[in-house]
Amino acid sequence: MAPNNNTIGNRTEIAVEGAPPLAGTFLTPQTKVPGVLFIHGWGGSQEFDLTRARGIAALGCVCLTFDLRGHAATEAQRREVSREQNLHDVLAAYDQLAAHPYLDTTEIAVVGSSYGGYLATILTTLRRVRWLALHVPALYRDEEWDRPKVELDRDVLREYRQRDLGPADNRALAACADFPGDVLLVEAEHDTYIPHSTIMNYRSSFRRAHSMTHRIIDGADHALSDKTAQRAYTSVLVNWVTEMVTGARLSEPRPVP
Structure with missing residues (x-):
């Protein structure tokens, strides 16, 4: 052979x-290896992703974690930062990862949690992404895109996330509908921020996905505050990335968006 x-x-x-x-x-x-970009949630930092990134780097991937504007060292800007500005942060991080000399730019995964998952879906319309992992992805109305995120009405958002929505209703869901790669969707059993309806809106929007894996972390809340839930999510993510990367190495190349 x-x-x-x-x-x-x-x-x-x-x-x-x-x-x-x-x-x-x-x-x-x-000589080239896959790359993985991690995007943390609102109010978080790259510390949330470092353990999982180290595990995936051990598989032979180049991983990049980073702090969104308005977080960690730039927390003082949080009351001013908009979704548009954070999307620019994500684009800059992606471009830096893609420029890594060891990276195969046709094999890039993006892992987004909550707000980071929302931004990750939009990123797929602007950059090449082969694998997309969404952990409790948040959903926001398209309106007020340039408004500081902290000023968005939480009650309006809570009601919006309970609705039955599709690609025609939301920019992030429209991005999902156009994504032809492999998808991991991770839900928390006891999530008080992202209801099951939002997760199902995401799931049903991936109409062209090459594969869809949906996992529910038993006993988990939105922030994965329980150590057992953290380990469970790490296991799900690392196993999925292992499957994707191993499959890519053993199979014939296929088109990448």
């Missing part, structure tokens, strides 16, 4: 004392 497109094959001869040389083939991995 010939080596697949994800390996480099070099013919060699193996010297054996007192016998003719043996024909051999060195198979080495391709």
Whole structure:
């Protein structure tokens, strides 16, 4: 069987004392590796993602975690930052990851939690993403896009997230409808911020996805405050990324958006 497109094959001869040389083939991995961008939720930081990023980096991926504007060192800006500005942050982080010299730009995964999941879906319309993992993705009205996020009416948002919505109703859901890659959707059993209806709106919007994996973390709240829930989510995410990356390495290349 010939080596697949994800390996480099070099013919060699193996010297054996007192016998003719043996024909051999060195198979080495391709020099480029997949990349994974992590986008944390509102009020969080990259610390939320570091443990999972380390586990995925051990699989042979280049991972990038970062702090959105208005968080961690720039927390003083939180009352002023808008979704538009945070989307620019995400684009800048993606571009820095894509510029990494070891990265295969056709194999980029984006992992977004809550607000980060919402931004991740919109990112797929602006940059090439092969794999998309959404952990308790939030949903926001398209209106007031440039308004500081802290000024958005929470009661209006709470009612909005209970609605039956589709791609025609929301920019993020429209992005889901156009996404042809593989999707992981992770729901928390006891989420008081993101109701089951929002998760199902996301799920039903992925009409062109190559694959869809939906997992519910038993006993988990929105923030994964319980250690058991944290470990469960880490296991789900790392196993899914392992499956995606391994499958990509063993199969024939397919088109990437």
